[in-house]
Amino acid sequence: MAGWDKKLLWSFMFLLAGAVAQTVVYPFTSTCAVRGSTVTLPCTFTPRKSFSDGQREVPLKIVRVRWCKNHVLCQGSMPSVYDSNSANIDPRYQYLGDKKTNCTLQIRDVQQGDNASFRFRMEADRPEGHFTNQTGVNVTVVDSSKMRIISSSDDKKLSRGENVTLLCASVCTFHQLEVTWFKDGHALSDTGPSLHLSPLTAEDSGNYTCALKKSMETLSEPYSLQVEAGAGGNLPPIPGVVFVVLLVVIALVLFIVERRLRAAEGQRAAEAS
Template sequence: MIHAACCHLKTIKSDPRISKPLQNWMFCVLHVKKMIAVLVLFIMKPAGSVSADWSVTFENPNPCAVKGSSVEFRCSYNYPDREIARKIAWYKGQFIDGDWKRIALSDIPSYQNRSEYLGDLQHNCSLEIQDLQDDDAGYYYFRFDTDKYGRRSKESVYLTVTELKARVNPKRVRAGDTVTLECGASCPLSTTVWFKDGHPVSKPNFTAQAEDAGNYFCAVEGQESVQSDPVTLDVQYSPLNVSVEVSHAGLLTVGSSVNLTCSSAANPAADSYTWYRSTGSSSVLQVGSGQVLCLPSVDLSHSGLYICQSRNRLGENNSTQVLLTVTETDIYRLILLVGIGVKVVFLLLLPLFIIQAWRRWRNSTADTESHDYENV
């Protein structure tokens, strides 16, 4: 058909009876017929042609991964059964001198030791890229060659590389307020998990308590080693665990000195301390202020139960009672003197007891010898 059309074109051009415009028109018609004939021949090629049974399929054509993590391009390819795959390669699309070109990953130094072909030479063409960087974002293509033909994917995999952004809402709360943790990225991610100071957080929404203050960061589940930058949650609360430390343990004698120090956990820190003393009756007296109560020379009137009240702008709390007992006699010194006296007396009497015991033993020995002689 094509040969006949070509001969007809030559005949038209050589016929002087046909005018020049008519020749041009007839030439165009026959040229179109020639193109149609070529197209028909192409379409009517048998099933074993190059275009049949050839395909490349990407299961996740638009993956999104966190910077520093890894990503897998799940891929499969097909070709006629009578063919055998001999060569495979992955490419990345890049603009070079204004032209879009496909560069083999094996020719890009930054992918050395970071890309791994997970597929085979049959139908699996999956690829993994590790330790993702911002420059890894872009279009990726796959190509394979058999004994006779080569095929490259028309479609592509577009990789997005993102960074995790952790947010705490609100950043500063009072104990009892609700806190929401949000982990964002420039594209949708799978399930995210949270950590506080290295320990897992069970829920991203909770009622804040004093112990919830700290640094929080998020990660993608299954890739916990790649984490967001930390964000700080500030939980404010009134004084807790108020306690009093006494510089002198035990009983106090008149004229001795003692210091009482008050401490507490609070956010913001306690800015006011008040001291009270209870004398056993229902009356309570304010006896000082400040974190340390100094009693340089105590007397009997200082005996009683002491309480420290710690306060910040959010509230106040009291310590447990601490008992101070002041006596006129230094009992400990008396006990020490008595003990020394007992030891001295014991040391003086011990030789007498030893001498007396030795004499009794000697007398008993002499009596025994005398009886033996009489028996003989």
């Protein structure tokens, strides 16, 4: 009996250790996204390595990972927004993770239907390794919120040669936000949330706007940027400098010629006397 009790105790300890080690962690459990934007749901997991069948430790291997929407357990025939065992997945949902530790999900072109709770589930080659974190991540979708431009400088009048960064932001915190930048109504090639202008030139002056790449309804109010000449602006232009130098050279030549003429006249007068 003592041997059997000891074996039962060790089995319980292995089972408890496996259950404790099995986790899914979401760095944040709620976020918001503007319709048409991209949002990333960071996620890490620790799978159960093994379980005891009463006689030996049986190793476990993760064979399937899933993300579900508005389902507490994310199991069975419940449709998944991502399923590693299925090829029929909406391309808007991109799994950036693996079957080891990373379970990050990215939602592109966010729609109103993404206003929901998302949960990750891991499944092993034995049912003992299946696990779903019921906490999940709540996504709140904001419809067509206007973007706004934030500058790294409080001064809208900057000098030539300085640096400035313009940030396209909204009421939500974005991850890998794709926007369209405009200058005086013309689209720029930059697509990131920040526009870095360095070094500034007179050509950078103008009105800047930004919007989510797939939603012009989010177009921001214009941000006016004026680049002034700066400390070098009061210097005379190059042609004027050349003209002044020429005048100095001519005056110097005339001075030398005049001195030589006077010297020659003095020498002739001395010889005549």
